Amino acid sequence: MLRNGFALFLPKENFMFEALFHYFEEKSSIQLTAEEEQQIRAVFKPKKLRKRHYLFEEGDICQCAAFIVKGSARMFSTDKKGHEHIVRFGIEGWWMGDSESYLLGLPTKYTVEMLEDSDVLLVSNDDYQRLLSTIPVVAEATKSIDKQSFVSNQNRIAASISMTAEERYEDLIKRYPTFIQRFSQNMIASYLGISPETLSRIRSRNAGH
Amino acid sequence: MLRNGFALFLPKENFMFEALFHYFEEKSSIQLTAEEEQQIRAVFKPKKLRKRHYLFEEGDICQCAAFIVKGSARMFSTDKKGHEHIVRFGIEGWWMGDSESYLLGLPTKYTVEMLEDSDVLLVSNDDYQRLLSTIPVVAEATKSIDKQSFVSNQNRIAASISMTAEERYEDLIKRYPTFIQRFSQNMIASYLGISPETLSRIRSRNAGH
DNA sequence: CGATTCTTTGAAAACAGTCAATCTGTGTGG
DNA sequence: CCACACAGATTGACTGTTTTCAAAGAATCG
Numbered sequence: 089m090l091r092n093g094f095a096l097f098l099p100k101e102n103f104m105f106e107a108l109f110h111y112f113e114e115k116s117s118i119q120l121t122a123e124e125e126q127q128i129r130a131v132f133k134p135k136k137l138r139k140r141h142y143l144f145e146e147g148d149i150c151q152c153a154a155f156i157v158k159g160s161a162r163m164f165s166t167d168k169k170g171h172e173h174i175v176r177f178g179i180e181g182w183w184m185g186d187s188e189s190y191l192l193g194l195p196t197k198y199t200v201e202m203l204e205d206s207d208v209l210l211v212s213n214d215d216y217q218r219l220l221s222t223i224p225v226v227a228e229a230t231k232s233i234d235k236q237s238f239v240s241n242q243n244r245i246a247a248s249i250s251m252t253a254e255e256r257y258e259d260l261i262k263r264y265p266t267f268i269q270r271f272s273q274n275m276i277a278s279y280l281g282i283s284p285e286t287l288s289r290i291r292s293r294n295a296g297h
Numbered sequence: 298m299l300r301n302g303f304a305l306f307l308p309k310e311n312f313m314f315e316a317l318f319h320y321f322e323e324k325s326s327i328q329l330t331a332e333e334e335q336q337i338r339a340v341f342k343p344k345k346l347r348k349r350h351y352l353f354e355e356g357d358i359c360q361c362a363a364f365i366v367k368g369s370a371r372m373f374s375t376d377k378k379g380h381e382h383i384v385r386f387g388i389e390g391w392w393m394g395d396s397e398s399y400l401l402g403l404p405t406k407y408t409v410e411m412l413e414d415s416d417v418l419l420v421s422n423d424d425y426q427r428l429l430s431t432i433p434v435v436a437e438a439t440k441s442i443d444k445q446s447f448v449s450n451q452n453r454i455a456a457s458i459s460m461t462a463e464e465r466y467e468d469l470i471k472r473y474p475t476f477i478q479r480f481s482q483n484m485i486a487s488y489l490g491i492s493p494e495t496l497s498r499i500r501s502r503n504a505g506h
Numbered sequence: 507c508g509a510t511t512c513t514t515t516g517a518a519a520a521c522a523g524t525c526a527a528t529c530t531g532t533g534t535g536g
Numbered sequence: 537c538c539a540c541a542c543a544g545a546t547t548g549a550c551t552g553t554t555t556t557c558a559a560a561g562a563a564t565c566g
Contacts, residue, residue: 165455173459175451188448197455234443239397241450242384246374246406248457249490250382253554272512281458283555288514462522481544492523497546513562520555529546536539 101134104207107157108132111181116228124223131215135208143184143200150196152210153185159206162275163198174278177267203271253282254290310343313416316366317341320390325437333432340424344417352393352409359405361419362394368415371484372407383488386476462491463499
């Protein structure tokens with residue numbers, strides 16, 4: 089059962105769209121019509137990105153957001169001393185982009201690097217705004233995503249001022265257990281705002297429990 | 298020039314609503330109609346809160362958000378050791394509330410304490426959702442507020458993992474210069490996630506420049 | 507297998523936290 | 537108007553934690 093004629097010519101990309109449709113329907117609890125699916129296909133551009141490649145780089149003005157169908161990425165800033173600090177990770181079913189840059193038209197302070205060979209769907213901010221105002225599923229899903237990300241940002245801020253490095257690490261394990269298997273300790277340390285050595289010592293200290 | 302008949306009977310509260318209308322119009326760049334103003338008046342409840350009084354307390358399930366017309370507040374969490382950590386401040390034209398609690402119906406982890414005698418306008422989440430779907434000005438203003446708060450949360454997270462205490466303090470002075478005059482150093486330190494002594498030493502170190 | 511990257515460990519230095527004492531400014535009541 | 541109390545800010549000495557630098561030990565990949 090194919091959802092439309094294009095699938096005959098683009099079987100691989102079709103599988104990517106299916107992931108996106110499923111995502112929108114799950115987040116909104118509403119079904120997409122064939123017509124709506126077509127509108128979405130028209131604006132999302134499938135792209136394969138190899139490990140270590142950049143989605144965008146510090147200084148770019150981001151016009152696009154990327155939906156990760158497969159793979160993972162890190163978004164980081166680089167300070168004056170050249171040290172990188174991971175602001176957030178992205179995995180399947182997550183979005184990567186810098187809203188500050190594409191909402192305000194400013195050059196981004198961040199770089200997004202793929203951590204595995206990945207499949208993403210790119211969409212421009214303008215196109216997404218149009219979908220949002222015409223497709224209720226997209227509007228609902230977006231509301232739900234915005235809520236979630238607001239809450240998780242709020243919690244991350246609270247964690248950063250009220251918890252020790254050790255507590256933040258425990259908290260991360262609880263919230264995102266897959267991160268620990270999937271990302272190197274260097275990356276986890278960078279995400280927590282501590283040095284890799286400190287993270288290593290926290291882990292060995294807590295090995296007994 | 299009075300905007301409607303109620304003003305004759307509620308001169309003080311009217312002034313509070315004027316502040317709210319002005320705020321919505323400024324954030325959305327659209328004018329409110331008399332009809333819309335009436336709908337807004339119907340759901341926002343003016344309230345005076347004295348210094349040191351609580352808007353809500355840890356454990357409450359927040360049904361309301363508060364728009365600050367005059368005064369200021371701090372929102373803080375209390376850790377296991379009984380130490381308070383300020384998550385955010387509120388001043389005139391800002392909102393106070395815990396979205397996590399009122400969006401998800403969970404008891405809040407935060408307490409909001411007024412730092413001065415204050416005038417606020419309370420609105421329930423349900424009422425606000427209704428305004429949002431019927432009044433374009435409110436919808437636009439809310440979008441713009443959400444954007445801004447998303448960006449500022451993002452920046453705060455980046456600051457907390459990539460900057461030293463000293464840099465975070467400099468950053469705060471740049472972003473919110475009024476905070477330094479308005480809030481005690483104990484509070485600023487709590488907001489930055491450092492001890493009051495450390496903040497005092499940072500300040501004296503930097504007094505030369 | 508060699509090369510590279512990631513992790514662990516050690517020791518010293520830098521940094522922030524705690525506790526206690528002092529200093530400053532404010533406002534109150536005598 | 538002064539004395540006092542109180543809260544906030546500063547300073548010093550000490551403690552504990554984290555960073556840094558360096559080196560050695562795993563793990564991974566071509």
